[in-house]
Amino acid sequence: MTTLQAPAPDIPAYDFRRPTTLAREHSRVLELAFETFARQWATQLTAKVRVLSQVTCERVAMQTYDEYAASLPATTAMVLCELEGVAPKGVIQFPTTAALSWVNAMLGGSGVPVSAERTFTQIEHALVRRLMDDALEDLRYSLGSILIAPIAVDAIQYNSQFAQAAATNELMIVAGFELRVGDSVAESTLALPASVLLPQLGETNPTSSADDARELVDAQLARVPVDVSLRLAPATVKPSVVLGLAVGDVLPLPHPHHRPFDLAVGGQPVAGAALGSSGSRLACVIVKTED
Incomplete structure (x- = not known):
């Protein structure tokens, strides 16, 4: 008689080389901010490309730049974004085929997706850069006080392995998006240096010094309802x-x-x-x- 063994549970692999991960509190704040950016970006694409567009934020994670670059296709559009006072650059990545279909629609075409990846011509480069300028405006609005450093488009690269936006061990906040522009569907990513965003998110488990314990207790007691x-x-x-009280009795005080x-x-x-x-x-x- 043979016994059937239950299938082994699907256990995700843990990468011990990764120095840190996003705290749950930070992850939730960033998810909300990037979801706002996705809605703003979709509105901007619809207005500029003149095709109904939808952008969905699918994930937010922390990765080293080396891990992020390795996850990208070899040939893709990488918009390098310069952050004032910071050496690492931000990156907005999307397939060149998707961008070429946007340009096609902007110039009055049908917006049919291009079959092969290629670099942009001078006119295509200018139009894509204008779209990215508008996207960065949406990004600044969506992140608000989380992104305090001014950000602007620096250059557009086409090789994910040669585009050195940051050091290989630089921690990046990476958001993944699904872009639907008309009938075209593409995957896009946005990467920003963690050193630029995390200081504005504060500590995950802040502690107070015990030196002013009396003042802290007094301040807390002053706010307790009584x-x-x-x-x-x-x-x-x-x-x-x-025991003998009845209705109408008078009890002197x-x-x-x-x-x-x-x-x-x-x-x-x-x-x-x-x-x-x-x-x-x-x-x-x-x-x-x-x-």
């Missing part, structure tokens, strides 16, 4: 009186007419107050405070 009550002076009665009510917090009197009103609601006016 119950405040306005009360008369308590009366002392026997249990038999309480030892609170003088001229004495303010007690304003208490947690049963402890902290001030004296007179009864008043605020609009249609009852209110109290503080007339004295306790030491």
Whole structure:
């Protein structure tokens, strides 16, 4: 008798060479920002190419530049973007065939995808660069305070292995997109140096120094909500009186007419107050405070 073995679970491989990964908090913030960029980019492509376009953000990850470059096709369009005050460059990558179909539609053609990869002519280069200038405007708007360094198009390269946008071990934030322009579907990526974005995201588990612990506790206690009550002076009665209470009974209270009510917090009197009103609601006016 043979027993059927359950199939082995599909366990993803972990690359120990990768120095770090994105924290969950950082990843979520970046995903939202790149999803906004995808919508803005789709609107811009629809307006410029005059063909209904849709851009979808499919993933956000952290990779070294060497890993990122190795994942790209050998021949592709790589728009190198210069960041002010930073040596590594950003990259917007997409197939040249997709860009040529955009240019074809912009010039009045049908936008039929080109079958083979090739470099851009001078006119195609100018039109693609203009599209990328507009895309970077959308990127700056979408990332907001996350991207504080000015960014601009530097050059367009066509070989992913020779386009040295950053050092091989430079950490990059890589976002993957699916571009649908009319009937054309293409994969695109956006890579930005992690050193440019991560400082604006803050620490994942921030800690406070214990040197000012007293001030921190006082500041926290000052924001804790408490119950405040306005009360008369308590009366002392026997249990038999309480048990015998009925509707219409009068229970005298030892609170003088001229004495303010007690304003208490947690049963402890902290001030004296007179009864008043605020609009249609009852209110109290503080007339004295306790030491």
